[in-house]
Amino acid sequence: MAPKVYPKQIAFNVIPHIDVFLDSGDTKEEWKMVTETKKILDKSIKVTATCVRVPVFVGHSESINVEFEEFLDWEEATDILREAPGIMVVDKREAGGYVTPIECVGDYATFISRIRQDVTVENGINFWCVSDNLRKGAALNAVQIAEVLGQRCLKKG
Amino acid sequence: MGYKVVVVGATGNVGHEMLNILAEREFPVDEIAALASRKSLGTEVSFGEKTLKTQDLDTFDFTGWDIALFAIGSDATKIYAPKAASQGCVVIDNSSLYRYDPEIPLIVPEVNADDVVRYKNKNIIANPNCSTAQMVVALKPLHDRAKIKRVSPVRKWPPRSIPSRSPST
Numbered sequence: 001m002a003p004k005v006y007p008k009q010i011a012f013n014v015i016p017h018i019d020v021f022l023d024s025g026d027t028k029e030e031w032k033m034v035t036e037t038k039k040i041l042d043k044s045i046k047v048t049a050t051c052v053r054v055p056v057f058v059g060h061s062e063s064i065n066v067e068f069e070e071f072l073d074w075e076e077a078t079d080i081l082r083e084a085p086g087i088m089v090v091d092k093r094e095a096g097g098y099v100t101p102i103e104c105v106g107d108y109a110t111f112i113s114r115i116r117q118d119v120t121v122e123n124g125i126n127f128w129c130v131s132d133n134l135r136k137g138a139a140l141n142a143v144q145i146a147e148v149l150g151q152r153c154l155k156k157g
Numbered sequence: 158m159g160y161k162v163v164v165v166g167a168t169g170n171v172g173h174e175m176l177n178i179l180a181e182r183e184f185p186v187d188e189i190a191a192l193a194s195r196k197s198l199g200t201e202v203s204f205g206e207k208t209l210k211t212q213d214l215d216t217f218d219f220t221g222w223d224i225a226l227f228a229i230g231s232d233a234t235k236i237y238a239p240k241a242a243s244q245g246c247v248v249i250d251n252s253s254l255y256r257y258d259p260e261i262p263l264i265v266p267e268v269n270a271d272d273v274v275r276y277k278n279k280n281i282i283a284n285p286n287c288s289t290a291q292m293v294v295a296l297k298p299l300h301d302r303a304k305i306k307r308v309s310p311v312r313k314w315p316p317r318s319i320p321s322r323s324p325s326t
Contacts, residue, residue, distance in 0.1 A: 006316070018314055029286075029288075032253065033289050033310070033312070035257060036289040036293075037296075040264070040268050040269050041268055041300060042305070045306070045308060047308045047309070048308075049309065049312060051311075052311065052313050052314065053316055054313040054315065056313075056315045059315065060288045060313065061313040062311065063311045064295070064296075065309045067307040068299070068306060069304035070304060072302060081295065081298060083298070084267070084295075084297070085267045085294075087298075110291045112295055123306075127295070129291055129310075130291075131291035133287040133288075134171060135174065136287075136294065137286075137290050137291060138171045138174065138284065138287055139175040139178050141284055141285070141290050142226050142284045143175060143178045143226070144266040145266060145282055146162070147184065148273045149224065149282070150184075152273060153274060154247070156158040156159055156160060157159065157187060
């Protein structure tokens, strides 16, 4: 059977292509991630991404590799993430001790698992990050913006 | 006392979730309007315990409304977001249309909530791409501690062919 929705079969497969291709060889989706991260967090951060479509119903999963200016121990990184707003760390170094996209459906949190040192660079950390794309990725974030706007800027009633 | 809130694209996946989340988080709503395109006019949507009948986006007057949450495609947003903004209603837009405009703040509240005051530039605030939002929430506290030089994520997305829950904006 020939694929109809995507250029290649999606069932039992993964496709390294989301949105249109740019001259650089990146896709637009990858460009969005680079550009938006700089605008929201810090324009000096370098980002390189690969976006892959996978056959799950809900949730975005990200395998993230970060290189820091200063050394950050994985245990301290875990403690920092445990205290951070909007984050839920689920990270037992054993079978099943991590979050998969099917478990994040309908949740507000961004789940972090698999936090570990990347010893191939001076100050590296790897982790796994999963969230419901309709919640933190869209509707929840919009409502949170409305909450901040209401509290700080608008008059009630 | 609360706010007069409009959800634009109330019959879509994201608009539907916006209504759910406003109700779940008990956002202070005095009045709520659910707008949709003419073809889904009259469709009913739920807001907490209530049922709302959708109204026509094309003829809606945003004057007197405080906040409009937009969850429609970029092409329609281009027409209706400036209209709402010029009628004095603050637009929070989920499309990618305004995200890269330097005048318009792009906000993830856990990261850059202070930028919200810049809504005044155009009466519009942009909501980021779904994967950017979850990533920066995780990166922010680590960046504050050890300053990030470089990030390389591999992101895995659900297929768009499954109609229930997979916006790509």
